[in-house]
Amino acid sequence: MSKAFVKEDSDAELNGSDSINDNRPQGLVLPQGQKNYMTPQGAEKLRLELHQLLRQERPKVVETVAWAASNGDRSENGDYIYGKRRLREIDRRIRFLTKRLDIVEIIDPTKQKSNRVLFGATVTVLDEDENKKKYHIVGIDETDVQNGKISWISPVGKALLQTQVGDAITIRTPKGEREFEILKIEYVPII
16 A cells, blocks of 8 residues: 555554554663563553553543544544544554553562662662752653652662662763662562
8 A cells, every 4th residue: 555545643553663662762762682571560551551541441431433434535523533643642552551460569668688789679778968868769651750769770779789778879960970878678569
């Protein structure tokens, strides 16, 4: 089929960009060949989102699109056009979530036993301004910087991995180099 007859919205599907990294903000891409580590809570959140999309949201949009299509001329039918676009977005997200969950390796932080920072650790650090900060080392799909959940492959996460209480580390940030001292390492449920 000539590309002239293909809708612009389907270009992503034709170019094969339906990978496990679709719909991810820049910097949250799973490196090729890496495992998709995740806490039990993070995996459950993705499963719930997938279930909601499949059982609730998608059926509603399909119903709206079917109703709009029955109204006749589809070329100027806003409900039909926007419904189809939303349906493609939902289907893309469903494919993404399914692929991510297919390769997930769940690691329960409460079962980690180490005096070093590993995946799932909750780490309390002291910065050079004497401010205490708490970081939870989580999977890339669980990242929530506002709540201290950082990815194990982020610059801060990578720098914290394998450290022990008392270690001092230097991390390059957009604001320059920052020094942190590891004060406490815990393996508790991450909510």
